[in-house]
Amino acid sequence: MTKGDNMDWGMKNRISRIIKPDTGRAVMLAVDHGYFLGPTSGLEEPGKTIEPLLPYADSLMLTRGVLRNSVCPEHPVPIVLRVSGGNSIVGEDLSRETLTVSVEDAIRLNVSAVALSIYVGSKYEHQTLRNLSTLINECERYGIPVLAVTAVGKEMTRDARYLSLACRIAAELGAHIVKTYYCEDFEKVVNTCPIPVVIAGGKKIPEKDALKLAYNAVNDGAVGVDMGRNIFQSQDPVGMIKAVREIVHKKGKPEKLYSSLKLGKK
């Protein structure tokens, strides 16, 4: 510890629960999908899905409702609480999100960070960026890190130009971590973003490809993953999260780790 390191002690302490100081990397397990998708495939009974995966997750990203009802409060896993919502997959516009949880309640739930989506370029862009700014202002008072998720509307292209724009705006507004998608020229997204970047896995893809995605992302500068469907929708969810851990924290090779999965015959 050097002089000045006592500044923002709570903020640094909470970030170190998510981005592990020994490797500088993070394996976050995302199970917050129900906030706009309802009973997502693989998360119909969240508690049953989450329980076997918990020992391998550095942190768990989820909503207040699933946290209270499906996670044992005695489990030491750090929580990244989703605090935006108010939209649904069948609603008027997915980008129309609001803040759903007070910072006071997040503190009561002893979270390590809060997460919120921004929809840059969408109809409700301004509202979601205001949500982010309001949340950051409030969280700074208590030393709670804010993770911004760069949600991508159906009409948006997930390319480096767009994702750099969205990540950079999140960082400029004061987010502490940003979650985005992997894309071609991903180094550009990371290099132009002054805060740590984690990637979402996106829709379920073959396990081999999902492991390569995690490998490429950390190789190109991401501090880790905040992955959901490619873990819990796999035929071997525990095998997948263990393989992702090896890649993120130990630079494991995807091909070798893929062969260790118990995938059975298709």
Ligand code: 5RP
């Ligand atoms: C949705 C989210 C989800 O957590 C997210 O997309 C997670 O994971 P995956 O894409 O890997 O299923 O933030 O906005």
